[in-house]
Amino acid sequence: MAKYSTGGSSGGDDGGSCELCGVSSSSLNTATIAGATLQVCASCGAHDDADTKRDERSKERDRKKRAARKVAEMRDAQGGDSTRWEREGTNYDSDPLPYLVSGYGDRLREARQDAGLQINELADSIDVSEEQIMAVEQGRAARAGVGGSLIADLESELDIELAE
Numbered sequence: 001m002a003k004y005s006t007g008g009s010s011g012g013d014d015g016g017s018c019e020l021c022g023v024s025s026s027s028l029n030t031a032t033i034a035g036a037t038l039q040v041c042a043s044c045g046a047h048d049d050a051d052t053k054r055d056e057r058s059k060e061r062d063r064k065k066r067a068a069r070k071v072a073e074m075r076d077a078q079g080g081d082s083t084r085w086e087r088e089g090t091n092y093d094s095d096p097l098p099y100l101v102s103g104y105g106d107r108l109r110e111a112r113q114d115a116g117l118q119i120n121e122l123a124d125s126i127d128v129s130e131e132q133i134m135a136v137e138q139g140r141a142a143r144a145g146v147g148g149s150l151i152a153d154l155e156s157e158l159d160i161e162l163a164e
Contacts, residue, residue: 020044095147098163105139111158112137126153136162 017024018041020033028039031048040047101107112122112133119137123130128150135144136154151162 018044020047095149097142097146098148098151100141100151100163101161104141104162105137107160108133108154108158108162109137111160115158122154122157126150126157128153 016026016028018028019038020040021044023041023043025041028041029045031038031040031045032050033040033044033047034049038044112119115122117125119130119133123133132144132146132150133154135141135146136150141151148163154160155162
């Protein structure tokens, strides 16, 4: 049988030859190569698309595992200690952060400056830490765990709208 045959025989018995390379062999395996199902020798079996797809899935799974490990390492490096949350739990139900308007940090900074207040003065007036005010001004309220009550206090104190 000729090389690259798809299994059709134009006469006689092929005598057990590889349908990809034409080598005679007593042990042929079924393989899918470029969409065709062929009887191939052990050497040509390496071209089986099914093996390639398994390898690709395995590589993708490994890539995802490495990415998850990197994220966990970054969180650990940034002080991502979860024991506080395990001890105290989250406060999302009692003080949920509302949906904030676009540019809420800039809006807060401008309103504070227009009122002639420094960060520490604003923090003292509404009895919160300076770090929480800075987190809101820097646009990282959600990452800093700022509650909805702080946003409401800031809106009331400076007569601005930060939440929709």
